[in-house]
Amino acid sequence: MEWVDVDAVLFDLDGVLTPTAEVHMRAWKELFTSVLESLPDDSGADRSPYTDQDYFRHVDGRPRYEGVEAFLRSRGIDLPHGTPDDPPEAQTVCGLGNRKNVVFNELLDAEGIEAYPGSVRVLDDLAGRGTEVAVVTSSRNGPHVLRTSGLADRFEVVVDGGVAAEKGLRGKPEPDTYAYAAELLGVPVERCAVVEDAESGVRAGAAGGFGLVVGVDRGVGADVLREAGADVVVTDLAELLDGQTG
Template sequence: MLAGPAAGFDALLFDLDGTLIDSMPLHQRAWSQWFAGQGRPLADEAGFFAATAGRTNAEILAEYFPQHTADVHEAMADAKEALYRAEAAVQLQAIAGGLALLQTARARGLKLAVCTAAPPGNIAVAFERFGLGALVDTVTSPADGLRGKPHPDIFEAAAQRLACPPERCLVFEDAPLGVEAARRAGMRAFALTTTLDAAAFQPFSNLIGTAKDFTELDQTLLFV
């Protein structure tokens, strides 16, 4: 379903996990395996994944294991991400229509960025598997010293690097925290319902539409 007036944009900013790549099932399995290995199996997996989508590992682990130091949290995160990358290297798939949209947008002269909370190793797996480095202009993430979503930092940094005003940027997201981060950055957002259904995004005033994947996107929203 699409909503809101058509408008041209100069830059498209894409979340990675659950937006450009169908990684959320792999992340969910990795988190479930990791928590089980800690002797703390997740009692509410759906609630955990809905609440943590878009957040950094450091933020998640600090909440669940406040008794540990940042160094311990980093080691925990490395162990979880190793589980994810082992599967992603051979099983990771792209969200339908996403790569084609990147190619079309690039050919039309739009500026493109990936804005993600993913750690560098995970970003590298996706970029190598799908050739994303040849399609986007910049990548922003907490590895740049930026706060995770719902803070607007990674979207603001991308807009600055692309020399594009926030109101001329469109953010593609699959998580409410990401749509909120876009709102705080002064950007409109389009939500993919790969992780949550459309109702989860309706409260956001900056939302211009939702779709199950990029094949449902009305490109007149982008190219005028």
Template structure:
């Protein structure tokens, strides 16, 4: 695609859209960050934004299992369940700008959408109601469907196989370095970073072809 691909060059040849959920389709990072803050506070463990960023875009139990921290020696899955128990009920996610319309217009144009998320199925189904429901997605891959979470490409490879579309004709949209690396390793023809959670430079360094502030720039091919 060249060293500096344009957005149109990436989107025009996309036969399928593979989309992350948190931070890409829905602005739910404030909800998840607050869950972790409350969890760490309840445990009496020091935490800051740098530490919390390690959990963004990844399965929490994977981070607990592989990253040094005050949780060493504890059951990663039990810790993840604790975090979920601290999920605030007074903070609600909202769709990222352009997300709902992108899914709608892509479907109308015969371009299937797949969800590939590190979230569990319950949260995924709840969040997708903001976008018109899970039925708008041809494939839904959650944390429960893979042995390894992002940055492993397993989830994206599973979605690509289920769609039956060549990997190099798929466009991945991701808001985290782990997600960008997963899409790139899965062989996606285009990986677009969404800078809702991390700055542009971090996503480019992870392997994104280019970075957009939200999903509105991806609407153009479907509004012609």
């Protein structure tokens, strides 16, 4: 299937439409650096510094608490899971996830966010062709990011982490959230394109039988995205309009 043939495009948000992935990365780094520094020397855990590769391997694209669990597991750190109501100070998986969310929103409110110009060009082109669009994000901050970036009025369908929890949908790399967005739009998955910058999100698109999976390489690596199932990989969505896809 070619880009121009799809009836609907399902976009991830952070790193695809907006550079909020960078804000998320900073918030995660602040959180996990503090966690590692608080561990005693005799904890037996891997206390080596948190890096961007930790983000891409364990956190990128996953629901927040799953990302916390994956990173802690990689370092041999065992904490109780807790509940989503845990305060940010709690030493639980959910508490750490909630603490990261506080940091993220503080950064977003202080600095704001603007959509990628190339992504806006694509949204304008799709609107002109009457193609349906939706946002599918693991983050519960999706509506906040869309409002802050000025994109909220472009999307009637937004499937975020809160919707996924309410509907009992499995997170990426499972295809459930993307399939649910296609269902809300009334478009068969084989007529939809999925646009993702995370390996887990690309795997979700490939697993769900979607007509086209576009990988956006914002740092994870083009080869990684292709191996995960991307049909096309770009570094900027405007390449889809300019015929520079690869």
